[in-house]
Amino acid sequence: MPNSMKVAERYRERIVGGDPLRVVLWLAAPLVAAQLVHVSYNLVDALWLSRLYEGALAVPRQVWPTLMLFYAIAMSLSSANLAMISQYVGAERYEEASKTASKLFTFNVAMALAIGSAYLVLRPYIFSHITAVPPELYDDVVAYAGIMVFDIVFMYLGMAFATVLQAIGDTRTPTYISVAGALLNMALDPIMIFGWFGFPAMGVRGAALATVLSRALVASVAIKMFVGGFRGVKLSIVRPDRAWTLRSVRIALPLAALQMSNSLAFMAQLRLVNAFGKIVATAYSIGFAVIDVADAAMWGFSQSIAIVVGQLIGAQLFGKARRSAVLTSLFVGAVTGVGAVLVYTFRYPIASIFTADPRILEEAARFVEYFGLTVPFFAMFFVGFAVGRGSGHTYVPSAIAFARLWALRVGLGYLLALGLGMGPSGIWLAMAVSNVGGGVLSLAWVALGNWTRPVVEVGPVRPVTTATAPPSPRCTKREIEEDSGGGP
Numbered sequence: 001m002p003n004s005m006k007v008a009e010r011y012r013e014r015i016v017g018g019d020p021l022r023v024v025l026w027l028a029a030p031l032v033a034a035q036l037v038h039v040s041y042n043l044v045d046a047l048w049l050s051r052l053y054e055g056a057l058a059v060p061r062q063v064w065p066t067l068m069l070f071y072a073i074a075m076s077l078s079s080a081n082l083a084m085i086s087q088y089v090g091a092e093r094y095e096e097a098s099k100t101a102s103k104l105f106t107f108n109v110a111m112a113l114a115i116g117s118a119y120l121v122l123r124p125y126i127f128s129h130i131t132a133v134p135p136e137l138y139d140d141v142v143a144y145a146g147i148m149v150f151d152i153v154f155m156y157l158g159m160a161f162a163t164v165l166q167a168i169g170d171t172r173t174p175t176y177i178s179v180a181g182a183l184l185n186m187a188l189d190p191i192m193i194f195g196w197f198g199f200p201a202m203g204v205r206g207a208a209l210a211t212v213l214s215r216a217l218v219a220s221v222a223i224k225m226f227v228g229g230f231r232g233v234k235l236s237i238v239r240p241d242r243a244w245t246l247r248s249v250r251i252a253l254p255l256a257a258l259q260m261s262n263s264l265a266f267m268a269q270l271r272l273v274n275a276f277g278k279i280v281a282t283a284y285s286i287g288f289a290v291i292d293v294a295d296a297a298m299w300g301f302s303q304s305i306a307i308v309v310g311q312l313i314g315a316q317l318f319g320k321a322r323r324s325a326v327l328t329s330l331f332v333g334a335v336t337g338v339g340a341v342l343v344y345t346f347r348y349p350i351a352s353i354f355t356a357d358p359r360i361l362e363e364a365a366r367f368v369e370y371f372g373l374t375v376p377f378f379a380m381f382f383v384g385f386a387v388g389r390g391s392g393h394t395y396v397p398s399a400i401a402f403a404r405l406w407a408l409r410v411g412l413g414y415l416l417a418l419g420l421g422m423g424p425s426g427i428w429l430a431m432a433v434s435n436v437g438g439g440v441l442s443l444a445w446v447a448l449g450n451w452t453r454p455v456v457e458v459g460p461v462r463p464v465t466t467a468t469a470p471p472s473p474r475c476t477k478r479e480i481e482e483d484s485g486g487g488p
Contacts, residue, residue, distance in 0.1 A: 009092070009094075011089075011168050011169030011170060012089050012090060012092070012168075012169065012311060014026075014169070015027070015090075015169050015307065015308055015311045015312075016090060016311055016312060016315045016317065020308065020320060020323055020324035020327055020328075021324070021327050021328070021331065023304075023308055023324075024301065024304050024305055024308055024324065024327075024328050024331075025304075027169065027171045027303075027304035027307055027308065028171070028300040028301045028303070028304040029300070030171050030172045030175035030176075030300075031171050031175055031299065031300030031301075031303050031304060032299075032300035032301070033175065033179070033300075034175040034178050034179050034182070034300070035299045035300050037178075037179045037182045037183065038178075038182050039292045039293055040182075040186070041182045041183075041185055041186045042289060042292055043289055043292075043293075044186050044189065045057075045060070045185075045186075045189055045207055046060075046285070046286070046289045046354055047353065047354060048189050048190050048193050048194075048207070049193070049204060049207060050354045050355065052193070052203055052204065054278075054282065054355065054357055054360070055134075055136060055137060055278045055281070055282045056140070056203075056204055057282065057285055057286070057289075057354060058137060058278070058281050058282045058284070058285040059137060059140050059141050059144050059204045059207075060144065060204075060207065060285075061281075061284065061285040061288060062127070062131065062133055062137060062141045062270065062281070063141060063144055063145045063148060065131070065263055065266035065267050065270055066119075066123070066126050066127070066130075066131065066145065066263070066267065067119070067145075067148060067151070067152065068259065068262065068263040068266065069259075069260055069263035069264065069267075070115050070116075070118070070119045070152055071152065071155060071259070072256050072259035072260045072263065073111055073115065073252075073256055074108055074111065074112075074115075074155065074156045074159050074160075075159065075255070075256075075259050076252040076253075076255035076256035076258075076259055077104060077107065077108070077248055077252050077256075078104070078159045078160065078162075078163040079251070079252065079255050079306075079389040079394070080247075080248045080251035080252035080255065080392070081100060081101070081104045081163055081164075081167070081248065082163050082166065082167045082306060082307070082310065082389060082390065083251060083306075083310050083389060083390060083391065083392035083455055084100050084247065084248075084251075084392070084455065085097045085100050085101060085163070085164060085167035085168070085310075086167040086168075086306075086307055086310025086311050086314065086390065087310050087311070087313055087314035087392070087454055087455065088100065088314065089167065089168055089169070089311060089314065090310065090311035090312065090313065090314020090315040091314040091315070097167070097168075099238065100244065101160075101163075101164040101167075102238040103238050103239075103240040103241070103244045104160050104163065104164070104248075105157075105160045105164075106238055106239065106240060107240050108156040108157060108159070108160045109156070109157065111156060112152060112153040112154075112155075112156035112157065113153065115152055115156070116149050116150070116152040116153045119145075119149055119152060120146065120149045123142060123145045123146065123149075124142055126267075127141050127142055127145070130267050130271065131267050131270045131271050131274060132271050132274050132275070133274060134274055134277060134278045134281055136278050137278065137281070140203070140204045140205075143204065143205050143208075144204050144205060144207070144208045145208075147205060147208035147209055147212060148208050148211070148212065150212045150215075150216075151208075151211060151212050151215050153219075154212065154215035154216050154218070154219040155215060155219075157219040157222060157223065158215060158218040158219045158222055160222075161174065161218075161219070161222030161223075161225075162174040162178075162222075166303060166306075166307055167307065167310065169307060169311070171303070171304065171307070173225075174222075177217075177218050177221050177222070178218060180217065180218075181214040181215060181217050181218045182214065184210075184213065184214045184217060185210050185211055185213075185214035188209075188210035188213060188214070189206070189207055189210045191206075191210075192205075192206025192207065192209050192210045193206040193207055193210075194206075247455070251392050251394060251455060252394075254394045254395050254398040255389070255394050255398060257398070258394075258398040258401050258402060261402055261405070261406070262401065262405055265405040265406055265409065265410050266405075268410045269409060269410055269413060269427070272410075272413055272414060272417060272418075272427060273424070273427060275418075276423065276424055279357070279359050279360050279363060280363055280424045282355065282357075282360050282364075283360050283361075283363035283364040283366075283367060283424075284367065286351050286354045286355060286360065286364040286367075287351075287364045287367030287368055287371065287428075289354065290343055290347065290350050290351060290364070290368055290372075291343065291368065291371060291372060291375060293339065293343055293350075298332055298336055298375075298378070298379040298382050298383075299382075301328060301331070301332045301335075301379075301383065302332070302379075302382045302383050302385070302386035303386065304328075305324065305325055305328040305383055305386050305387060305390065306386040306387070306389045306390030307390060308321070308324050308328075308390070309321050309324065309325055309386075309387050309390035309391050310390040310391065310392075312324065313390075313391055313452055313453075313454050314454060316454075318452040319452075321391070321452055322446075322447075322452060325383070325384075325387045325446045326443075326446055326447050328383055329380045329383045329384065329442075329443050329446055330380075330443075332379045332380065332382075332383050333376040333377070333379050333380045333439070334376070335379075336375055336376045336378075336379040337375075337376040339375070340372050340373050340374075340375040340376060341373070343368060343372050344368060344369070344372045344373055347364075347365045347368040347369065347372070348361070348365050351364040351365055351368070363424060366424070366425060366428060367424075367428050369428075370425065370428035370429050370431070370432050371428055371431050371432050371435070373432075374431075374432040374435035374436050374439075375435065376439070377435045377436045377438065377439025377440065378435040378438065378439060379439070380439040380440075380442055380443050381400070381401070381404065381435070381438035381439045381441075381442040382442075383442070383446070384397050384400070384441075384442025384443065384445055384446050385397045385400075385401060385442065387446050387451060388451065391451045391452065391453075391455070392454075392455030393449075393450075393451040393453070393455070396445050396449055396451070397442065397445065400438055400441045400442055400445065401438065403437075403438075403441075404434045404435075404437055404438035404441075405434065408430060408433050408434035408437055408438075409430055409431055409434040410430075412430040412433060412434070413426060413427045413430035413431070415430075416429055416430055417430075
């Protein structure tokens with residue numbers, strides 16, 4: 001076996017043969033650290049923007065839901081290929097894993113250029129007619145979005161890079177590069193916004209440019225590493241074949257539909273928020289900046305359980321895959337709960353960092369009061385969605401996510417805020433209800449759903465120590481049958 005393949009094999013042995021929760025913690029640690037850095041960056045970014053004028057920090061939050069619509073294809077294809085690559089690695093089919101990665105990279109390069117061009121043309125219509133940005137913010141929002149077009153291109157490339165390494169089990173390398181990008185972003189922000197060290201003062205445009213430059217760093221390093229071969233994978237321009245395309249579309253289609261639907265739902269919610277003016281729109285942005293502190297751990301753990309689930313299914317350890325997912329859901333809910341209580345307790349001091357306006361401060365604190373303590377349920381929902389990504393069975397979590405956003409967050413939000421006259425409090429209450437509903441349904445699906453069937457041809461797999469060990473006394477009859485290879 002070539003040395004590069006041995007690296008992937010070592011990752012595979014540790015993931016497939018290790019204790020489920022310990023493996024998840026090992027994989028999640030660098031991802032959680034990276035997320036904490038990104039949360040810190042978002043807080044610093046919001047802090048610098050708040051010094052421009054009251055409401056400037058709301059500009060990025062106005063733009064991000066629209067970008068998510070154009071990120072949808074990259075995100076869904078990355079999820080589909082994470083399932084395929086991780087299952088190929090779990091089945092020890094490293095050559096197939098490398099070919100699949102190359103096809104993803106080639107497709108993302110082509111899509112990035114087309115999607116970025118479309119966003120550049122459509123952005124004025126989106127912000128004037130769909131999200132109805134408050135007039136005081138409109139010009140800055142359109143300008144910020146124009147620069148973020150380049151972020152779409154770099155994000156497509158960076159996402160392909162992160163997907164491949166994470167599917168193998170290497171969460172540290174993409175984390176190091178991502179953290180470097182975030183730190184660069186943090187350093188460039190005040191320089192670009194206020195014109196330090198002789199640079200022109202660019203205001204909110206400077207914040208966008210700092211983001212694009214940091215994302216370009218991640219993409220360029222990724223390309224350089226993989227062209228030469230890294231972690232058993234060497235990327236090249238390979239035309240996607242029919243089999244890869246059909247399989248990717250089958251797995252990615254519900255995710256792409258959901259990502260686009262999510263973006264439209266967030267735009268609909270943003271339009272509702274904007275209907276109450278700049279004060280509520282700014283409070284909404286501050287509230288999310290505060291909540292990000294509570295849910296920082298969620299993103300890393302959800303990504304790691306997707307990797308573990310994919311490789312365990314590829315190794316035909318179906319019961320172990322389910323136990324790993326349930327344990328992770330409960331663990332992440334508990335950890336996020338601690339962060340939520342702390343943020344709820346200190347909501348006024350934290351929010352006051354970003355505004356001196358008592359009306360904005362009061363509304364931002366009210367947002368956290370309604371929404372903050374339900375974040376653990378959102379974490380469990382997010383883990384359930386990650387299980388769908390890792391297993392390749394995405395229809396049920398997509399349906400849960402669709403109902404959570406459109407029926408509860410948007411539909412109930414409009415009913416409470418406008419129909420029943422509750423105003424912004426109705427929006428915050430609907431968001432809280434959507435978290436609880438999505439979390440409960442996702443946990444039930446993770447524990448009981450039929451998601452442990454492989455989506456690739458796994459074939460015979462070399463035994464792993466834990467696969468042949470006697471089952472734990474806590475295993476159910478169903479799990480014992482699954483670990484013996486029967487599948488659900």
